[in-house]
Amino acid sequence: MDAFISKKRRRISDVSSPSARTGQQHDHEETTEMKLALLASLHPDITQDTLLEALLSEDGQVDKASDSLADRATSLGPPKRAKTVGHQSTLGNLIRAAGGELLSSRPLTKKGKTLFLYSPKDIETHTPCSIIHNFLPTHEANALLEELLHESKTFEKETFQLFDRTVESPHTMSFYVDSFKEVEEQKTTYVYNGSQIKDIRQTPSKMLSASAKVRQAVNLEIQRRIAQFYPDGKKLRYQDPKEWKPNTAFVNCYDGPKESVGYHSDQLTYLGPRAVIGSLSLGVAREFRVRKIVPRDVNDESEDAGAADSQGQISIHLPHNSLLVMHAEMQETWKHSIAPTTAIDPHPIAGNKRINVTYRYYKPNFHPKFTPKCHCKIPTVLRCVQKKSENLGRYMWMCHASYTPGQKGCTFFKWAEFDDDGEPPWKDIVEQSTGVSKWHV
Ligand SMILES: [Zn+2]
Known part of the structure; x- marks a missing residue:
């Protein structure tokens, strides 16, 4: 349990760590990993995928998960030997052990939880990244x-x-x-x-x-x-x-x-x-x-x-x-x-x-000499609508002058249109002025 103890000691002091610039960050990384380690210590003979399943189905409450595991243990046959909780491979191993179906069939992350991924397979399966x-x-x-x-x-x-x-x-x-x-x-x-x-x-x-x-x-x-x-x-x-x-x-x-x-x-x-x-x-x-x-x-x-x-x-x-x-x-x-x-x-x-x-x-094609300029005569910023509306996912060109200290900014707004390959409407003009072959792959 050395890994668990050192992890615990580290994490507890995290609670008071300052938030980053947007104030949106919270440290709750102790939750999933520590709860699993705690469950593993209470139920050393139960496999970790079972521990995780119990934890997920009890919405992260260790005592309830522990009770349900105790009930299950009495009704099941000889227990399988659990693996130890590793310092840097915990959930990666768990997810593989669970065969993928367990976690892909329900939301992977839960309220107030941080899920730790280490293996390339887990990362590319559960996030828009590969490593x-x-x-x-x-x-x-x-x-x-x-x-x-x-x-x-x-x-x-x-x-x-x-x-x-x-x-x-x-x-x-x-x-x-x-x-x-x-x-x-x-x-x-x-x-x-x-x-x-x-x-x-x-x-x-x-x-x-x-x-x-x-x-x-x-x-x-x-x-x-x-x-x-x-x-x-x-x-x-x-x-x-x-x-x-x-x-x-x-x-x-x-x-x-x-x-x-x-x-x-x-x-x-x-x-x-x-x-x-x-x-x-x-x-x-x-x-x-x-x-x-x-x-x-x-x-x-x-x-x-x-x-x-x-x-x-x-x-x-x-x-x-x-x-x-x-x-x-x-x-x-x-x-x-x-x-x-x-x-x-x-x-x-x-x-x-x-x-x-x-x-x-x-x-x-996205050089600022081609993209729309706002009323401040500054090339605009490209954003995607992320609020729930009929325009969700649409792109827009907007003034971003107000992010510079001392500047006010204007109300400029224009929907951004692209073809299926993400090229803007001025694509042809750019190709004529620069020579197509130069940009051709
Ligand atoms: Zn402006």
């Missing part, structure tokens, strides 16, 4: 980590305006493009939260080499996802059927257990609808949490604080040198976060730091 462990050869991963640790010394916190307050992101970051020409272009034309970002860097050599490998792996993962998970083995509507070609990356640094990012979806403005993102983790392992967005009523103006609480959430373990692919269904219908914690295992090279490279494909 490749030990992605780069060890020496390459370590060299890339060294390169980015050096870069991260001069990373800064992102500041933005939220209503009438200026807020800082609870971690540091920088933005990278692959050539000097693109650095200059980014500085003058691309707009984030209504203003240009100043710290734009050219992708350093090891990060660029990794990009080629990420590109190859992500394209294979996209094809596998389509074949194995999407209806009729067909790509999603608005998903780009062409090759995914990473050309930019946000690099995040989480220095110590308290650095985090609150629940959010990534902006689609320059990626287009149904975007895919390749996220390479280096250094300290952290928890990546995801939850499905439950559409709320249009008149419900309350912030969706507590949404993770009411639906439960899934935690994906991201160790050093793992590549997580956020697939095409992720940004529109799920939110993700990096939870603050109290305990991390220091990494031999990175110490307390986690470095995260998020490779993205900025598409030529």
Whole structure:
């Protein structure tokens, strides 16, 4: 029970840990895992899939689950020997042990619960992500980590305006493009939260080499996802059927257990609808949490604080040198976060730091010289309707100037239209002005 005890000691102090920027995070990771460990200690001869089933059917109440297990034990034959609860494979093993049917036939997450997933199979089955462990050869991963640790010394916190307050992101970051020409272009034309970002860097050599490998792996993962998970083995509507070609990356640094990012979806403005993102983790392992967005009523103006609480959430373990692919269904219908914690295992090279490279494909058709501008004469932001209405899932172009400190913003709004491959109506104009062959795969 050593794993259980050390886990318990860690988690209890988590309760007082501060919330991230959106105030939407709560620490309740002790629930599922600890309750299972507790049940296992009370019923050492009952298999873990049975323990989990009992816990789920009693809505997470350990005492009731324990009673029902005691009843069952007296009515069943000789008990099977239970496996011990592992530190980092608990629920992954449980789900496999349950044969998939148990969990897929009912909602996977429950109110107030965090479900921990570790194995690639569980992650791709229950979330819109897939993961490749030990992605780069060890020496390459370590060299890339060294390169980015050096870069991260001069990373800064992102500041933005939220209503009438200026807020800082609870971690540091920088933005990278692959050539000097693109650095200059980014500085003058691309707009984030209504203003240009100043710290734009050219992708350093090891990060660029990794990009080629990420590109190859992500394209294979996209094809596998389509074949194995999407209806009729067909790509999603608005998903780009062409090759995914990473050309930019946000690099995040989480220095110590308290650095985090609150629940959010990534902006689609320059990626287009149904975007895919390749996220390479280096250094300290952290928890990546995801939850499905439950559409709320249009008149419900309350912030969706507590949404993770009411639906439960899934935690994906991201160790050093793992590549997580956020697939095409992720940004529109799920939110993700990096939870603050109290305990991390220091990494031999990175110490307390986690470095995260998020490779993205900025598409030529979504260049800000083509996308709609608002009344402030600023290129607009692309959003997806996530509230419950007849417009749920539609895309829109909106002013985002108000997210920049000191700017007011306007009321600009326009529905965004795309063809089935996610191309905007100005696609043909772009192709004429740039030459089709240049963008052809
Ligand atoms: Zn505006």
